[in-house]
Structure formats: C-alpha cells, structure tokens
Amino acid sequence: MDEIRYETLFVATDTSRHYLPLPVMKNVIDSMTYTKLNVLHWHIVDTQSFPLEIPSYPKLWNGAYSPTQRYTFEDAAEIVNYAGRRGIHVLAEIDVPGHALSWGKGYPSLWPSKNCQEPLDVSSDFTFKVIDGILSDFSKIFKFKFIHLGGDEVNTTCWSTTPRISKWLKKHRKTEAEAYEYFVLRAQKIASSHGYEIINWEETFNNFGNKLNPKTVVHNWLGTGVVGRVTAAGLRCIMSNQDKWYLDHIDTPWQMFYANEPFEMIKDEKRQSLVLGGEVCMWGEHIDASDIQQTIWPRAAAAAERLWTPYTKLAENPDKVTTRLAHFRCLLNERGVAAAPLVGGGRVAPFEPGSCLAQ
Amino acid sequence: MNPSFKIWFILVCFFCFNVQLQLGVDEGYTLMVSKNNELSIVGAATIEANTVYGALRGLETFSQLCAFDYLTKSVQIYKAPWFIQDKPRFQYRGLLIDTSRHFLPVDVIKQIIESMSFAKLNVLHWHIVDEQSFPFETPTYPNLWKGAYSRWERYTVEDASEIVRFAKMRGINVMAELDVPGHAESWGTGYPDLWPSPSCREPLDVTKNLTFDVISGILADMRKIFPFEFFHLGGDEVNTDCWKNTTHVKEWLQGRNFTSKDAYKYFVLRAQQIAISKNWTPVNWEETFSSFGKDLDPRTVVQNWLVSDICQKAVAKGFRCIFSNQGYWYLDHLDVPWDQVYNTEPLNGIHNPSQQKLVIGGEVCMWGETADTSVVLQTIWPRAAAAAERMWSTREAVSKGNITLTALPRLHYFRCLLNNRGVPAAPVDNWYARRPPSGPGSCYAQ
Secondary structure (H helix, E strand, C coil): CCCCCCCEEEEEEECCCCCCCHHHHHHHHHHHHHCCCCEEEEECCCCCCCCECCCCCCCHHHHCCCCCCCECHHHHHHHHHHHHCCCCEEEEECCCCCCCHHHHHCCHHHCCECCECCCCCCCCHHHHHHHHHHHHHHHHHCCCCEEECCCCCCCCHHHHHCHHHHHHHHHCCCCHHHHHHHHHHHHHHHHHHCCCEEEEEHHHHHHHHHHCCCCCEEECCCCCHHHHHHHHCCCEEEECCHHHHECCCCCCCHHHHHHCCHHHHCCCHHHHCCEEEEEEEECCCCCCCCCHHHHHCCHHHHHHHHHHCCHHHCCCCHHHHHHHHHHHHHHHHHCCCCCCCCCCCCCCCCCCCCCHHHC | CCCCCCCEEEEEECCCCCCCCCCCCCCCEEEEECCCCCCCCCCEEEEEECCHHHHHHHHHHHHHHEEEECCCCEEEECCCCEEEEECCCCCEEEEEEECCCCCCCHHHHHHHHHHHHHCCCCEEEEECCCCCCCCECCCCCCCHHHHCCCCCCCECHHHHHHHHHHHHCCCCEEEEECCCCCCCHHHHHCCHHHCCECCECCCCCCCCHHHHHHHHHHHHHHHCCCCCCEEECCCCCCCCHHHHHCHHHHHHHHHHCCCHHHHHHHHHHHHHHHHHHCCCEEEEEHHHHHHHHHHCCCCCEEECCCCCCHHHHHHHCCCEEEECCHHHHECCCCCCCHHHHHCCCCCCCCCCHHHHCCEEEEEEEECCCCCCCCCHHHHHCCHHHHHHHHHHCCCCCCCCCCHHHHHHHHHHHHHHHHHHCCCCCCCCCCCCCCCCCCCCCCHHHC
C-alpha cells in the first residue's frame, strides 16, 4: 500500500526571469505527475517582468518583457485546470514588498521614486489597493487554499532615502525594519480577507515571527536551522533549503537532493507534523524553455522520493538508489521529458555515447 | 458595431490525393490573405497548391503569419493583405539524427520531426546503427538487435513504421542509413562471425558471404518500412587495419590481388548493388567518391561532409551531391554560431548551371556522441533554422551583408515561436550552442 508521507510536495517555477510558454508549463506539470509531486508553486512575478494579466489593474502586465510574453487570465485558469486534472494544486506567489520592480512599469507611483524602484512604496495606500486587486483577481482562478506572499530579500534603502517615504516613517514612528513588518502583515490581512491561508519566505519569521498571522506557513530557503525554530513556535513549515534543494544550483548532485531529510532537525513527532512538506525550486535566471526540463530532472525525482516514501523505507546511502533513478530518468526520456544524465550535477550533457541506463 | 473578422479558409489543391511523397514532389504554394474590410469578394485566406505537400507548406507559413494579440485577445494576421508565392530552392533539405550513440525514444523522434516541419525541412536522415549500438529490429536476422544498449533501447519494426508515417503526415521523407563496412562493430554482438576477429571488430568481414547475406536481409526488412527512393549505405571512415592484420582476411585479399583499398571499393560496390536490386538509389559518404569515384554506380548520390569542395568535384563528374560541410553544418560542433551556419552556401564554387542542378540540397547533422534526449532539441535549434532558410529561400532572397540587422531578428522571432510551440530551442545569441541564457531577459533578446 502506497501512502504519502508529507501532505505537499512542491516544485517551484519562476516565470518572471524568463517567460515560460504554456506548452512548457504543461510539460512540467505532466512530468510532475510521474513522480507524484502535487503542488506547482508558480512564482509569477519578480523584478524583471510582470507577465500575468490582472483585470483589476490592467497596466500591470505592461511590465512583461514584451506584448507576447504574457499569460492572459484565461491562460492562468487553463494552467490551474490542466494541473487540477492531474491532481496538482497551483500555489500562486505574488512576492511583496521586494522583488516587485516590474509592477512600476504600468504604475510608476508604486515605486518609491523613478531612481529607486524597489521595494513597493509602503507609505502609499495605493500599493495596498493594487495588492488587494491582485488577490481579488487571484481568488477567481487560484483555488488552492494557500497563497504565497513572498517577503524575502527586502532591501529597504529606497524607503529611507526617498524623502516622501522617510517622512512617512518618521510620522508613524517606524524604523525601516518595522515598516517591513507592517507591510507584510498588512498584505497578510488582505490575503486572509480573500479566504487564503498565507505562506511567507523565512525572513518574515526570522525578523518578526511572533507577529505573523498564527496560521502562516513559513517557507524555509536560506539554511536548515529555521525549521526547528518555526515548528517550536507552533507554526507550519515548508522546506526548500537552498544548499540542497535549489535546482538552479547545478553543482548540487542528485545524491544531495536525495539525502536532504526534513526531519533531521526535528525529533518531536508533534513538531514533525507541522512540516507540511518540501519544495525543490527552479529559479529562472538561467532557465528558459530550452533547458528547464533537463535542469529539473532527474534531481527533482530524488527529492520526490524523499518526500513521498516513509522514512524507514528510504535508502540510507543514496548510491543504492542509482539504478532506480537511472531507470526513472530513462522512463522520463521515453515519455518525451528531457531529463539529464545522472552523472555530474545538474543539466550536464552526456560526455560520450552510451546506454541511457548507464549515464 | 463591427463583427470580429473571421477568416474563411479556402484550400485549393489540384492533385491532393494521388501524389506520392518523394524527392522533388511539388512543394510550392500560393498564399493569399485579404485585409479586413478591403474590397475583396473572397474575404478569405486562400492556399493554392499542386500537391498536398505544397498545401502543407502553405499552411505552415499561414500558421506563422498568425499571432495572438494580447490586447484584443484574438488571433491576428499582421500586415495583411498578403500575397505569397513560394517554393523551395533545394528539393532535399535534411536533418540527420543518430540513434546509435544514444538511443532516442520514439516520442523524442516525433518531437524532432514535428519541429522540422516548422522550418520546412523535408528529409529525416536516420543514421540508425553504428559502432556503439544496433537498436533496430531486423526479423531476417533477429540477433542483430542484441547489439542494442539494453533490451528496451530498441525500435521494433512497428516503431519504425510509425515514425515513417508520422513524418509523412508532415511531408517529411525518412532516409534510412545502414553504414557499411565501417561504423558497424555493433553488428557482431548478435553475429560475431561478422567481425574480422573477436579482438578486431571493424570493418565488417569482407571475405564472407554471410556479411552480404546479412546486409541483404536487413535491406529486405527495411524495404518494407522505408518507401523513400534513397537508401544511405554510409561508407565513411573505413579503417582497414583489421582486414590487413587478420589472417583469413589477409589471405583472401592476397588471393584476389586486392589492396585493402580495393577491398573497400569491392565492399561498397557490392552493397550498392544489393540496394539497387531492391529498387533504391544509393547514397554514400564522400570518401567513397574520393577513393574510387569513377567506379561508383553513376546513380550514387554523394554526401559531402569532410572536405569543403567535394560537391564541386562530384557534380563535375556528373554525380548528385548533398552538402553537409562539417565545418558549419555539423550541429554537434557546438562552437559554430548561427551566423556561420547561415552564411554557408551549398553552391559555393559551382558556377555551371547544369552542375548546380546536381546539388540536390543539404543537410545539418545531429551526431549523437554527446546528444541524448536531454539535449538533442536544444542542440538542433535554433541553428538548424539558419540552415533551413538557406536551403528553402532563393539565393537572392537570403540575407547578405550585415545579417545582424536582417536575419537575426527573424531568427530570434523563430526561436521564440519554437519555444511557444514547446520546442526547447536554445538562446540565439550565445556563441556556444546549447548553453543556458546568460541571465534573465526577454526571449527576443537572448
């Protein structure tokens, strides 16, 4: 009898650093079903581009790389539908207040100033109106109970150096750090009002964990240490520690993906139940339609086994898994998924002729 | 209120159904798209073609004229009206794939075929077998595919027929290659007698009738699968040391007063006759022409790859030629950027018009030593598209001079079109092929 160990097994894709056409997204979704991964974390928007149509604020997608590197509202619904028919949830992320420079292409008033364009202007109510509009539109198509609000890598310099905002900070007696906290919490409230449960990147917990909405799920990425602290505080957690589960780190071999154990830091069973699951992240700086599948696979499969299989059935020595992973990689190839050879880190080309099973 | 412009489609195809897919089939078409609200009685898009294959080419062009407009959320045809009269410059516009160095699953071959049709390439040269593996089912000699890498890295005859059918639906011929006498070590896994000796395994043993019986058996099996009029018999890179050093072969050579070069010629010519007896025209790699050109069957098509002026020499002797200069059109050479692929001209150095006609076309080659399923499509594209334009468009129409201004934007557009259709074409601007994008950015700028 086969039963899942964790509730959620995620893959993150990033469509801001490079636009990923629909057939490519669908190909990724199809390949996820082969390893029983069940959540597609769609990091839709970031600094570089804003590709998604937001009916409430139709100029936002002026921040797309070009008029054709976009997803219509219907495209997004189709992805959700396509995934849903395969038993895969779509977790949408709208990362705020950092990683949001592209929002200002359509609405420049969201920038602190023309020369200082990140993070989003905390002093302006308009900022939160736009977030509300986005989340309202999201609620019509992204039906998964969670929404990801980002909150990572917030460099608040542009707040303190822009006169209008530094005045606001003084007026409200907030330091930059407190303004960051204020922003995240206000965004959380908006998301809750639309019926979502919230996921945030771990810096929010690291900086003001006790102020977060108590149902917040903390998404670890920096190192492994935070998982223990998050669960000790009674909050749920998703693991994506970058030293082992970042797919864009192509020097991380599959053995490290396999060996990454979420419970290593937590021995208490009650706290273990707070670990919702784990996620491998396919960040898009060097990933586009030409090389995404060979960067995701086969390493994501190693992580998928770690997340699905009962702890006692997992191999202690990853090298024992080699044959099975090679077999699985060839199965992916047979199904038209461009999974890379096992030998040598991520997305290497085979360096010589040979059998699929031996490379 | 204006009704949205619906395109009525008219397809006129004079000999749609009784035309065989063969080399030289008429692939020309005329495509007309009238502008909305113009004084056009027809108000439609029309394709006229003499054959269904011309119609297919016209449909492909039409599909690329259509673009989704994100503001109106409708499919538009920009810059209508259009009047396009188009036909290919060369009859033979090929892509070689190599399924011996790495097995390519059927679904992957289909992805490749599908992508070929977007650039109007029309011959898939399937280099099926080589030294490393023999993945193909040959019922007449069923042990041959023991030379496959593994029991399931194989093609059944049904797989092969399916590939031929899939290609035909897209107007693409499949030319099979059985490379002999070199590049054939894998044959001996099933039939060790084909090796000169257990320790010296290439080329195939020229002394034995078994060798030619096996070739004949394979070709008989393949005749049922591959209807294309050409069959490629290889004949490249033949290192005859194992003939000279293996006793029984040495004695056979001496008995006939053959040098090893004579034996090479004997082998190739005998294999050619087998193919001809099965109603095929043989294609051979250029070394056969360079070594004994005057003895080659005059119907032979010579495929150039090694020396840059071989086609010149071959057509001067009355042979047809396929151009595949390895310096520019070998896709496994990753250090050849798109502009060098584009600027390569098959008729370079050939001025006599009747000789020019003998260059039937060209082929880009995706050798498989370092190309497996994970990288094959991004190694083929987008550079193959640069060659495809060279092979389809007239010499006058091909961009010249500063192609960064003329051809490059079109190649960017085409690469993004491939991506939009799910084909993992690599960034255009990278100097080295199949590298990831250098950083975040728009598809059209990378």
